[in-house]
Amino acid sequence: MKIIKNMTLALVFVVMMSGYVYTQKIIDIIHPVRLVAGQTADFKISDLYYAADYKIKFLPNKNLEVSFGYRDSLLRLTSKNDFEGITLLAFEYGKTTYQIPVVVGKVRYHTFTFKPTKPYKYLTVIGQFNGWSRQYTPMTDKNSDGTYEIDVPIEPGRYEYKFYGDGEEIVDYANKDSVPNGMGAYNSVIIIEKPFKNKVFLHNTGVKETKSYMLYHFFYENQGQAALIMKENVTVLLDNELVPESQIKVENNRITLNLERWGMKGNKLLRVAVTQNGQKSNWQYIFIQDGKPAGSGKFNWYDGIIYSIMIDRFKDGDKSINKPLVRDSVFPPANYNGGDFQGIIDKMNDGYFEKLGINTIWISPINDNPNTAYREYPSPNRWYTGYHGYWPISDTKVEEQFCTMKKMKELVNTAHKKRDQDSSRFCIPSCSSGTSLVEKTSRMVWYLGPPGWQKKP
Numbered sequence: 001m002k003i004i005k006n007m008t009l010a011l012v013f014v015v016m017m018s019g020y021v022y023t024q025k026i027i028d029i030i031h032p033v034r035l036v037a038g039q040t041a042d043f044k045i046s047d048l049y050y051a052a053d054y055k056i057k058f059l060p061n062k063n064l065e066v067s068f069g070y071r072d073s074l075l076r077l078t079s080k081n082d083f084e085g086i087t088l089l090a091f092e093y094g095k096t097t098y099q100i101p102v103v104v105g106k107v108r109y110h111t112f113t114f115k116p117t118k119p120y121k122y123l124t125v126i127g128q129f130n131g132w133s134r135q136y137t138p139m140t141d142k143n144s145d146g147t148y149e150i151d152v153p154i155e156p157g158r159y160e161y162k163f164y165g166d167g168e169e170i171v172d173y174a175n176k177d178s179v180p181n182g183m184g185a186y187n188s189v190i191i192i193e194k195p196f197k198n199k200v201f202l203h204n205t206g207v208k209e210t211k212s213y214m215l216y217h218f219f220y221e222n223q224g225q226a227a228l229i230m231k232e233n234v235t236v237l238l239d240n241e242l243v244p245e246s247q248i249k250v251e252n253n254r255i256t257l258n259l260e261r262w263g264m265k266g267n268k269l270l271r272v273a274v275t276q277n278g279q280k281s282n283w284q285y286i287f288i289q290d291g292k293p294a295g296s297g298k299f300n301w302y303d304g305i306i307y308s309i310m311i312d313r314f315k316d317g318d319k320s321i322n323k324p325l326v327r328d329s330v331f332p333p334a335n336y337n338g339g340d341f342q343g344i345i346d347k348m349n350d351g352y353f354e355k356l357g358i359n360t361i362w363i364s365p366i367n368d369n370p371n372t373a374y375r376e377y378p379s380p381n382r383w384y385t386g387y388h389g390y391w392p393i394s395d396t397k398v399e400e401q402f403c404t405m406k407k408m409k410e411l412v413n414t415a416h417k418k419r420d421q422d423s424s425r426f427c428i429p430s431c432s433s434g435t436s437l438v439e440k441t442s443r444m445v446w447y448l449g450p451p452g453w454q455k456k457p
Contacts, residue, residue: 025096026051029269030240032101032283035064038081039107045073048100049240051093059090064102079104085275086235088242098240101271103280108195109151112161114139114172116148120165127161127187129154134164156194160187184379198224202274202281205254207293212262214291218255218284220274228253229276237271261291267300304360307353311364311402312336312387315343321403329383330373336387341407345414353418361415366408367392368399 028049035041045054045068054073058066064087065078077089079102089100112125124136129152139148160179163170171178172188181187200222208215220229231250236243236257249256255272268288274281287294287302294303316322316338324336344363347353353361369386370393376382389399398405 024052024094026093026098026240030098030100032086032103033077035077035079035102035104037079037084037104037106040076040078043075043077045075048075055093057092059092059097061087061089063087063104064089077102084278085280086273088235088237090242096241099237099242100240101235101237101273105155106195106278107153108155108192110154110190110192111149111151112139112163112172113147113149113174114163114170115146115174116163116165116170123148123163123165125150125152125161126164126169128159129161136164139163154192156192158189158191160189162187196279198222198279200274200276200279200281202272202284204284204286207286209261209292212260214259214261214288214293216257216259216270216272216286218257218272220253220255220276220281222253222276227276229274233274233276235271235273235275237269239268259291264288264291266290267294267302299359305358306360306362307356307358309344309361309363310339310388311341311344311366312339312389314339315347316340317342317344317346318403321401323401325371325373325385327373327383330385331382334373334382334384334387336385336401340402341411342403345411348414348418365389365392366398366402368394368397 026049030049033041033043033048045056054070056068058068060066063080063083065080066089067076068074069076084104084106087102087104089102090097091100092098114123114125116123123139124134125139126132126134126136130136137150139150141148160181161172163172169185171186175188175190177189178186179189200220203219203221205217205219208217222229229250231245231248234248234250234255236248238259243257243259247258249258255274257270257272259270266289270286270288272284272286287300289296289300294300318340319338321340322336322338324332324338344361353359366389369389369391373383373385374391376384386399387401398408402408
């Protein structure tokens with residue numbers, strides 16, 4: 001009887017644990033995956049989010065062909081040829097339906113042409129769009145007119161490129177736009193325009209609080225498009241779950257989301273985007289804490305607006321300590337320029353950061369650096385000092401060009417006082433990972449950080 005009783009208890013425990021695993025929620029935010037219209041792409045589902053198991057069921061999507069292998073957890077997606085924009089791929093896990101945002105774009109091609117002045121056995125185009133691959137598809141002279149062509153799939157943006165023939169890199173002589181490549185030569189430059197001429201942008205226009213609800217307001221700006229958006233053009237996710245259309249109001253391109261405050265505990269992420277006639281807007285992200293936008297209560301790092309400071313180039317607050325390296329081969333831009341701790345303190349006290357809406361300051365390394373210059377390799381072999389702070393030689397000394405440890409502590413204390421007044425934060429990064437002082441420096445950084453960091457790592 002005792003054996004049977006123990007077996008029964010074990011069976012009940014296994015059943016309870018199985019139910020627990022099955023009903024747990026997905027915590028990770030599932031980021032958008034990108035597809036090319038008409039093409040197939042594979043995604044490892046465990047790369048999209050973490051869960052104890054991946055016993056999920058995908059729901060039909062009119063814009064996608066979907067297959068999922070339970071054994072290898074491989075998700076295969078194929079977009080329809082005529083679809084472009086944002087679509088949501090829904091799947092069931094436990095008792096909850098989650099969404100994977102899928103962004104689909106059509107392939108655009110640019111034709112590169114080149115008329116060489118001498119024959120080449122092998123000729124192609126290399127550039128930032130193909131990783132400067134010299135084994136790229138060869139260019140061809142289809143019309144036998146001496147002009148070689150190649151169609152390259154390419155996204156909108158600015159790209160540097162050259163032609164490559166029989167081991168020789170060749171600038172595009174027909175293109176007047178070029179830039180130095182840092183190795184004594186030049187690269188041609190091309191700008192691929194966006195396929196949609198009109199500009200669109202989704203603006204966050206504010207939040208209104210009522211007794212029971214938070215009303216999130218957005219405005220969709222679509223220059224050049226006369227048609228107004230409808231609810232079906234709007235994608236709204238709260239964490240990974242779809243916000244029902246009943247909570248969305250759209251009027252004259254103004255979007256209002258009606259989210260209930262009560263019961264919304266913990267941290268959540270609201271994501272909003274618009275797709276109209278294949279054109280995608282930007283995403284708007286709002287982090288929510290206990291039903292309210294982050295920043296309206298206690299500090300959240302998601303709400304951190306960071307101002308990154310390279311100390312030497314920020315503000316010269318104490319000219320008495322200015323001692324740039326004296327060496328003919330070091331040009332002023334590569335030498336110490338006078339920025340120091342006092343300069344940062346002055347700007348804090350002036351309210352400079354508050355006026356910009358900054359609540360987090362991140363400064364460059366403070367460790368002592370060599371009092372000499374080093375020459376770069378390869379050419380043009382210029383000389384540089386350690387003004388940037390990333391050549392530390394001590395884990396206990398502060399760079400004298402910035403002042404003293406005492407002044408550094410004053411800077412930290414000033415930041416802490418500002419934090420108590422307006423929720424600002426102060427961070428000091430570690431040094432370059434290539435130095436032997438990384439471990440020791442991290443301890444120094446830990447000590448100088450905000451209260452609560454005074455723990456040994």
